[in-house]
Amino acid sequence: MAHEHERGRQKATAISVEPANTGRADFYSRHRARIRGTLTFLWVMLLWEAMARYGVRDERLLAPFSKVITALVNLFLSGEIWQHLSVSGYEFALGFLLASLAGVTVGFLMGTVRIVRDYLDPWISGLYSAPLVALAPFFIMFFGVGVASKAALVFSVVVFPVVVNTFAGVYSVDPGMIEVARSFNASRLQILFKVLIPSSLSYIVTGLRLGVGRGLTGVVVAEFFFANAGLGFLVALAGQTFNTPLLFAGILVFAVAGVALIGGLKRLEKKLAPWRTLEEE
Structure with a gap:
């Protein structure tokens, strides 16, 4: 028992x-x-x-990460960071949203209308590989020193990866799926929303994710040339005064923003296309 x-x-x-x-x-x-x-x-x-404490030992070259965090905390405690974040965030959001809308539209037109593809493909290929950040002085002269010039630079560096990836997504759709939709008398709009967009969604999100990094770089470069506020201005000022902890703090904010935005796009893709399994999962 x-x-x-x-x-x-x-x-x-x-x-x-x-x-x-x-x-x-x-x-x-x-x-x-x-x-x-x-x-x-x-x-x-x-x-x-x-490495900073026992290797390099020169704060002008490499500041300890603890000092970078201290500089970042001081920015938040003083409230100085909020003005820079709002300025850079507005410039990035304006340029990125306009570039996303334009890039997706042009990408779908190139993927579905042959004459558009024939005319635009050489230009898109050339401009996609061109160093467009070098046009920052031109945008400043054309649009002035306000938000418009920074947003224009962000637009120019974001739109082409979105176009290229959207076009690749539409062009890679199985023609058999389109033929099946047509056999059921689906209209062009139905084919667009029921076949083309769902099938190319992962390509579009990939283009947007590439655009995030290029857009944040565009904000920094634009604010390097002429600005009195913004994270790019903060980084440039820290570099000119050899304030390495502050410089790395500004770069860290950009990095965290990039991670957050890309993470948000991944979640958006998962919500819009739940049948797709993301690579990291």
């Missing part, structure tokens, strides 16, 4: 432990990419701190 009681207790213990282990495994499986990314960030920051 005692033996049977002991076996029952062991079995109950095993059952209680198994769900706990399964729960931990499920949690790791769901958040594996985030956990690995966080660990990588911590390792890089520790290496950065060690």
Whole structure:
């Protein structure tokens, strides 16, 4: 009797432990990419701190990460960062949204209308590979020193990767799917919204993700030339005064903004196209 009681207790213990282990495994499986990314960030920051304190030992070249964080905290505590964030954020948002709308529209036209593709393809290919950030002085002379010139530069560097990726997505749609839709008397708008857009969505999001990095770089370059506020202005001012912690703090803000925006686009793709499994998941 005692033996049977002991076996029952062991079995109950095993059952209680198994769900706990399964729960931990499920949690790791769901958040594996985030956990690995966080660990990588911590390792890089520790290496950065060690190199700055025991390797380089010259704060003008490489400031310890702890001092960079201190400079960043001081920016937030003083409230100075909010003006720079609002200025750069508005310039980026205006240029990025206009470039996204224009890029997706032109990409779909190139993918569906042959005459448009024949006329625009050489120009898109050439401008996509051109160093358009070099046009910053031209935009400033043409649009002035206000928001318009910065937004125009962001637009110019974002629109072409969006066009190229949207066109690639539309062009890669299986013709058989379009023929099936036509056999059911689907209109052009139905084919567009039911076949072309869902099939090319991942390409469009990829183009937008590429545009985020190029757009943030465009904001920095534009504010380098002429600005009295903005994160690019803050980074340029810190570089001119050899304030390396402040310089890296500004760059860190740009990096965090890029990660957040790209993460948001990934979530948007997952919501709009739940049948697609993202690579990192």
